[in-house]
Amino acid sequence: MSILVVGSVAFDTLKTPYGERQKILGGAATYFSLSASYFTDVRVIAVVGEDFTAENEAVMTSRGVDTRGIQHAKGKTFHWSGEYGENVNEARTLNTELNVFESFQPQIPAEYNDSDFLFLANIDPVLQTRVRDAMQNVKLVGGDTMNFWISGHREKLGEMLKRVDVLLINDTEARMLAGDSSLPRAARKVLELGPRALVVKHGEYGATIFFRDGEFAGGHHPFRAPALPLDEVRDPTGAGDSFAGGFMGYIASQGEVSRRVLKHAMFYGSVMGSFSVERFGTERLQALTREEIDKRFEVFRELTHLD
Amino acid sequence: MSILVVGSVAFDTLKTPYGERQKILGGAATYFSLSASYFTDVRVIAVVGEDFTAENEAVMTSRGVDTRGIQHAKGKTFHWSGEYGENVNEARTLNTELNVFESFQPQIPAEYNDSDFLFLANIDPVLQTRVRDAMQNVKLVGGDTMNFWISGHREKLGEMLKRVDVLLINDTEARMLAGDSSLPRAARKVLELGPRALVVKHGEYGATIFFRDGEFAGGHHPFRAPALPLDEVRDPTGAGDSFAGGFMGYIASQGEVSRRVLKHAMFYGSVMGSFSVERFGTERLQALTREEIDKRFEVFRELTHLD
Numbered sequence: 162m163s164i165l166v167v168g169s170v171a172f173d174t175l176k177t178p179y180g181e182r183q184k185i186l187g188g189a190a191t192y193f194s195l196s197a198s199y200f201t202d203v204r205v206i207a208v209v210g211e212d213f214t215a216e217n218e219a220v221m222t223s224r225g226v227d228t229r230g231i232q233h234a235k236g237k238t239f240h241w242s243g244e245y246g247e248n249v250n251e252a253r254t255l256n257t258e259l260n261v262f263e264s265f266q267p268q269i270p271a272e273y274n275d276s277d278f279l280f281l282a283n284i285d286p287v288l289q290t291r292v293r294d295a296m297q298n299v300k301l302v303g304g305d306t307m308n309f310w311i312s313g314h315r316e317k318l319g320e321m322l323k324r325v326d327v328l329l330i331n332d333t334e335a336r337m338l339a340g341d342s343s344l345p346r347a348a349r350k351v352l353e354l355g356p357r358a359l360v361v362k363h364g365e366y367g368a369t370i371f372f373r374d375g376e377f378a379g380g381h382h383p384f385r386a387p388a389l390p391l392d393e394v395r396d397p398t399g400a401g402d403s404f405a406g407g408f409m410g411y412i413a414s415q416g417e418v419s420r421r422v423l424k425h426a427m428f429y430g431s432v433m434g435s436f437s438v439e440r441f442g443t444e445r446l447q448a449l450t451r452e453e454i455d456k457r458f459e460v461f462r463e464l465t466h467l468d
Numbered sequence: 469m470s471i472l473v474v475g476s477v478a479f480d481t482l483k484t485p486y487g488e489r490q491k492i493l494g495g496a497a498t499y500f501s502l503s504a505s506y507f508t509d510v511r512v513i514a515v516v517g518e519d520f521t522a523e524n525e526a527v528m529t530s531r532g533v534d535t536r537g538i539q540h541a542k543g544k545t546f547h548w549s550g551e552y553g554e555n556v557n558e559a560r561t562l563n564t565e566l567n568v569f570e571s572f573q574p575q576i577p578a579e580y581n582d583s584d585f586l587f588l589a590n591i592d593p594v595l596q597t598r599v600r601d602a603m604q605n606v607k608l609v610g611g612d613t614m615n616f617w618i619s620g621h622r623e624k625l626g627e628m629l630k631r632v633d634v635l636l637i638n639d640t641e642a643r644m645l646a647g648d649s650s651l652p653r654a655a656r657k658v659l660e661l662g663p664r665a666l667v668v669k670h671g672e673y674g675a676t677i678f679f680r681d682g683e684f685a686g687g688h689h690p691f692r693a694p695a696l697p698l699d700e701v702r703d704p705t706g707a708g709d710s711f712a713g714g715f716m717g718y719i720a721s722q723g724e725v726s727r728r729v730l731k732h733a734m735f736y737g738s739v740m741g742s743f744s745v746e747r748f749g750t751e752r753l754q755a756l757t758r759e760e761i762d763k764r765f766e767v768f769r770e771l772t773h774l775d
Contacts, residue, residue, distance in 0.1 A: 180499075208756055245721065247649040248649070307549060329641070340631075342554040342555070343698075343699055343700065343701075344672065344697060345697040345698060345699050346699050347699075348697075363673055365651065366673035366674070367673070367692075369697060371697075382770050382771055382772065383697055384770075384771060384772070385674075385694045385771050385772055387692045390651060390652040390655075390676060390678075390690055390692075391650075391652065392652050392653050393650065394650075394651055419772075423775075424774055425774060427773065460689060463689050464689055464690065464691060464692050465691070465692055465773070466772070466773055466774070467728075467731055467732060467735065467769065467771045468730075
């Protein structure tokens, strides 16, 4: 099965307690693609500028990612600068240069039309909605968003929410979107906006998936995946997108979308997030093996299972 | 098997987003005793004042708790006043009247000498150390402490830490005690101070137990129990002590202290914490059934187990 992701490819300049890096490859679609590439065929739609090199693109293609949907535009690639303090759950944005990303108009190559799954990474919900509507035959749509769209563009976001099956956001975003400080109550309210399931990411405490009543048959309880207690989170950038890549990639690899598959996908998402933050940028995601992934999956099981 | 707890019995005046209560029964030893009483025989050592009524004591005795170790002193009972905002993980203390608790000198009744397990709730570490040294034959000692002792009384606390098998504290306390913002690294540093295992409570995200290398045979991985995603946390007071009561109570009910028992104890701790916060004060802990507890245990399993 194949998965199509639309989102940002970017350069990141960042500083963490473990060091700093200048203009390294980043962006939600990049992290997502690399992470998902260990599970399934991945196709990416994004836009880059003239400073995006063949070497940058090779990071994706060498993992088998189909980059024919990456549009090359005049100007510079999206460039984010930020830093993390001791609390690695919070990024402080120093500078955001949207550059070519500002006028991004996703074009779907004909070769992508038969994609089985779709992930709408965090971009303007109007664009997310447009891509989603153009891909009517996918089996499942995952989506992400952020505080910017939640606080200032509710109507546009509402259209997008009606069109995603699984929304993946963090605690703060879920509470903001629902206007409710109780997470389970907030989850129920978000599910009323459209998604059949909601994945709320808790940073170092893992993530919880809430199901809308009656969806993905099998009980009404949520399911929680842990995060790995890591000694050193060197660079949290892309952790959420790596989670999404593992989550959606695993689902795509299974074909069917049952509750059992979604629960395992939560674990694989958390596994991929845990790898991602061990090194700066996409370094760790570029050179994993499926064996390492499955070994860590077993660590996650040991971390949570009684017997 | 029996468990002895030494700690505070108090009156709490508190306000949460769900209401307020004046001078209701509280205190670490109270929550602990009630919670543990569903698993094993419980004995309590504490001090109360003249305002502590027979009715108050009956809350414990009606659950079979042995209160012969509760000392009745001249003066008033320890009285804590506080409030919780929307973030129920943080209490704001409005007033602390130690009253008779200020000169608490724990006395161990002869009938308590054969106790099999010991829990040192949060009191002056000098007193914790004294009680622990007087109870040499217990199979396992659990202990709690707080920021006040961590920041200002390290030497006294150090003596106590050398004498507990399992320390139960929260994230902030663990990071403060270790002087390290990374939780797994902090856990390792705390374990070097004495405890064979460390339970770190994450509030609404559950709790993790870290093991010192080679202790409680069976792998070096930590183990994480979830918390129940609750719509309404009416009163978080005593959640940690209820957790400790379920955790230690379950261990005492099993007799042997294996890693398997400790993992199950983490779940029972979390289960009891989840009941405690559903109602104000000790209300919910006074009228549970073992059936309700085991049913919720299964919910916790469903919440975390893949198959």
